[in-house]
Amino acid sequence: MRLLRQIENINIMIGKAISFLIWIGIVVLCWEVIARYVFGAPTIWAHGYTQRIFGAYFVLVGAYTLIRGNHVRVDLLLNTRSPRFTAFLDLINCIFLIIWGSVLIWEGFWFFEDAWRFNELDDSVLRHPMWPIKLSLFLGAVLITVQGVIEAIRALVLLVNPDADIRLAAGAQRSEIL
Template structure:
């Protein structure tokens, strides 16, 4: 296995590791929401902090699972050209899309959100509710992680595309057979 393939596989492994563990938040959210409803309507008990835990989990699930979803080809794409293209054309589309759209947009999001995140850290922002969670600044910090993971997965996509164009792989990375 050459260096490009090795780097791409390492980046894919990282996205897969994070994605698989973060996916458990979906089950947690269902169980937590069920508990909230049960507590409120059966036992007359409510908790703002527990409700906010579901919101935090939802944010974490989507922000930290986005790179894994990208790796598996789960994001929506316009298939006008892609559906009829062969492996090399798809690789080229993936490479150009990552290079000129995904990575620049991730960098713009990172730069645009920096003051938002740093301001939140400066005041150690918490919930607007008095009994809510005091960790809003940590949740906002996930934006940085999201951007970093998307950039890394974009690099992996570019590397896989190069390998397809060199005929060292047979199909783009987001179409490779996967196991979950």
């Protein structure tokens, strides 16, 4: 369990670091609005950069969102049942997450590799390379899939022993991971 907590702590650190990308995206968007409507001089770069910033943000913050328990869930089934049944449903969800994540890792790697090898450029005037955003897709898939494995192990333990003390992130509760 110690290794799982260490991996989870790494996912938390990455998630907190990546969360600052939202502020960079907001600054770029505000700059574009001011340049366009105050100075009458829209930029040619802001739209592409905000797409990349927000795209990377949403892909890379997925594991942190999973740790915090903030992904969409149907609580009608989860809050009205026993802890063992909840663990069973969590395990099924994690299995689907791991399958989806594994396919996304596989495809995301080749997506990135092709962009790198062929020096793929975007369609904008600035012709930026596409490999950084495609690398973020691959890395985000790795992070959320690894976290899905941790959640599946946690669900298995709780399925066997609903009273087990499975602590998150070195003992923190989900609500404390902010």
